[in-house]
Amino acid sequence: MGSLIEQVGGVAALAPVMADFVARLARDPMIGFFFVGVDLQRLVQFELQFAARALGAEVAYEGRPLRQAHQKHRIADGQFNRRRELLRQTLRDHQVPQAACDALIEHSERLRGAVTYFPGQGCNHPTGGLVAVDVDADGRESLLDWP
Ligand code: HEM
Known part of the structure; x- marks a missing residue:
């Protein structure tokens, strides 16, 4: 083969x-x-x-x-x-x-x-700059600003 x-x-x-x-x-x-x-x-x-x-x-x-x-x-x-x-x-x-x-x-x-580029659930936020949702070890979500 x-x-x-x-x-x-x-x-x-x-x-x-x-x-x-x-x-x-x-x-x-x-x-x-x-x-x-x-x-x-x-x-x-x-x-x-x-x-x-x-x-x-x-x-x-x-x-x-x-x-x-x-x-x-x-x-x-x-x-x-x-x-x-x-x-x-x-x-x-x-x-x-x-x-x-x-x-x-x-x-x-x-x-x-x-x-x-975007880790996990990335998105282009409709209201402004680029953001991505992150989740910490406790399951808390946060919005990250990207450079
Ligand atoms: C696993 C998937 C991929 C592989 C294996 C791959 C492979 C490559 C390789 C071997 C190069 C040349 C690296 C160099 O310039 O030194 C390259 C460059 C590039 N790739 Fe990919 N690629 C992937 C995914 C993608 C995707 C999804 C896009 C866009 C939708 C993309 C866009 C580009 C662009 C624009 C360049 C030129 C980089 C530059 O000179 O600025 N690639 N890629």
């Missing part, structure tokens, strides 16, 4: 899939704005390295740590979910084997906490 990256046809076969994925991210009506001004060719390289490694390829990842790369974008849960859906659709359209799709989606899901 081989490793997942072998089932996909190797890193070279995954390259056009990730290029298409990044193109779909960048033109998406919901999350495309995040990618304005981002060097997309560079992003394809890093996304490819990252995904290939997740599938067992022994390639180097040359991008930044995920939290560092995403923090300033203040990504919410729903926006994270939108990326997941675009990834799913892209992998399906390129006939990537199901086991590899599942592995990539699950791998991304485990990284949700590193990529999203």
Whole structure:
């Protein structure tokens, strides 16, 4: 059967899939704005390295740590979910084997906490600045102001 990256046809076969994925991210009506001004060719390289490694390829990842790369974008849960859906659709359209799709989606899901900005039940408060609800050890709720 081989490793997942072998089932996909190797890193070279995954390259056009990730290029298409990044193109779909960048033109998406919901999350495309995040990618304005981002060097997309560079992003394809890093996304490819990252995904290939997740599938067992022994390639180097040359991008930044995920939290560092995403923090300033203040990504919410729903926006994270939108990326997941675009990834799913892209992998399906390129006939990537199901086991590899599942592995990539699950791998991304485990990284949700590193990529999203709002811990727990985040929201954009309608009356003003960004706030997020926190709950302490005793179950008391509080509103946090974010920088
Ligand atoms: C687990 C899910 C995700 C993974 C594995 C992932 C992977 C990556 C990687 C490898 C990079 C390159 C890092 C670098 O520039 O050094 C990157 C950058 C970026 N990602 Fe993600 N990403 C994820 C989720 C998201 C989501 C949900 C969004 C937006 C909705 C997003 C938007 C961006 C943007 C805008 C950049 C460029 C950062 C910059 O140069 O400012 N990512 N991501």
